[in-house]
Amino acid sequence: KQEVTQIPAALSVPEGENLVLNCSFTDSAIYNLQWFRQDPGKGLTSLLLIQSSQREQTSGRLNASLDKSSGRSTLYIAASQPGDSATYLCAVSPPGTYKYIFGTGTRLKVLA
Amino acid sequence: GAGVSQTPSNKVTEKGKYVELRCDPISGHTALYWYRQSLGQGPEFLIYFQGTGAADDSGLPNDRFFAVRPEGSVSTLKIQRTERGDSAVYLCASSLNPHGTGGPPETQYFGPGTRLLVL
Numbered sequence: 416k417q418e419v420t421q422i423p424a425a426l427s428v429p430e431g432e433n434l435v436l437n438c439s440f441t442d443s444a445i446y447n448l449q450w451f452r453q454d455p456g457k458g459l460t461s462l463l464l465i466q467s468s469q470r471e472q473t474s475g476r477l478n479a480s481l482d483k484s485s486g487r488s489t490l491y492i493a494a495s496q497p498g499d500s501a502t503y504l505c506a507v508s509p510p511g512t513y514k515y516i517f518g519t520g521t522r523l524k525v526l527a
Numbered sequence: 528g529a530g531v532s533q534t535p536s537n538k539v540t541e542k543g544k545y546v547e548l549r550c551d552p553i554s555g556h557t558a559l560y561w562y563r564q565s566l567g568q569g570p571e572f573l574i575y576f577q578g579t580g581a582a583d584d585s586g587l588p589n590d591r592f593f594a595v596r597p598e599g600s601v602s603t604l605k606i607q608r609t610e611r612g613d614s615a616v617y618l619c620a621s622s623l624n625p626h627g628t629g630g631p632p633e634t635q636y637f638g639p640g641t642r643l644l645v646l
Contacts, residue, residue, distance in 0.1 A: 419569070449634065458531075458618060459570070459637040504569050513558060513622075514583060515635065517569030 417442045417509055421518035428495055429526050436490040436521045438505035443483045446508040449515065450479050450490050453502045462490070462503075467510075495525045529553070531638035533619050539644045540609055548604040548641045552621030559602050560620040560635060561594055562586075570618055576602060609645045616640040 418441045428434055438448070447466045451459040463472045463479040465488070471480040478491040488505055502522050506515035532551045540546050552559050558577055562570035572586040576596045584594075591609075596602040606613055620635040 451637075458639040459620075461634045461636060464634050506569070512583060513575050513577075514560065514572040514586070515562075515570075516572065517562075519567070519569050 417445075417507060417516050419505060419507055419516055419518035421503075421505060421521050423521060424519065425522040425524075427524045427526065430495060430497060432495050432525075433491070433493050434495055434523075436492070436503050436505075436523070438488040438490070438518055440486045440488075440507050440516075442509070443486050444510050445483065446510050446512070448479075448481055448488050448505060448507050450477075450488075451504045451506065453504060453520070455501075459504065492523075495523075497525045497527045500524050531619055531621050531636055533617075533638040533641050535641060536639065537642045537644075539646065541646050542609060542611060544609050544645075546606050546609055546643065548606075548617050548643070550602045550604070550619030550621075550638060552600065552602070552619070553636055554600075556621035556623055556636075557599070558622045558633075559596060560622075561602070561604050562618040562620065564616045564618055564640070566615075573604070606643075609643075611645050614643055614645045616642050 420439050422437045449464045450462040453459050465472050465481040476493040481488045502520040504520045506517040508515050534549045560575045561573040564570040574594050575583040579599045591607045594604045618640045620637045622633045622635045
């Protein structure tokens, strides 16, 4: 059974820092991996999607990498800003299905 | 364009009652998903529709939960004889899925959710 873990559960950093959020999954057989952002009381916003054949994706200050063989992904946020404060969730899609299995998220707070 | 919308945004009901939660996906998206998110947890998959049919309902917790998508667009999640443990945020997502081509899933776009509280 696929399980997704995110470490740390919470993180507080000063503005301007570069930071890394970690996601690990127990079964390396995945279709793709997607990183989401969730603001309090809101739905999820897609940040980056990495297909199983890819190793990384970039969007602005965000870079996500995928190492399928070791069951890990990292989300790198450069020059963090207070507006980046949110919960970040990673999710993997098992092959042959279209559903996502989510981690419990990392609550990020960027201090001004 | 408009994103995924869900109604109502909040629903309070009493134990034992029946509730319906509605999802309007992004126009043209053939795939629709329902997830449930409890406090402090990530979303849990409930059911996935491709067009009008439920392609995967393996996440529905029991037979009190049922979902339909009769015209391949709007979907309704129905919960019978609600229990306090059903309290959660119910999230809907949609995507352009190349179903049948064997390709990987596309990005899922989520709605704001319906917050259900069963008293």
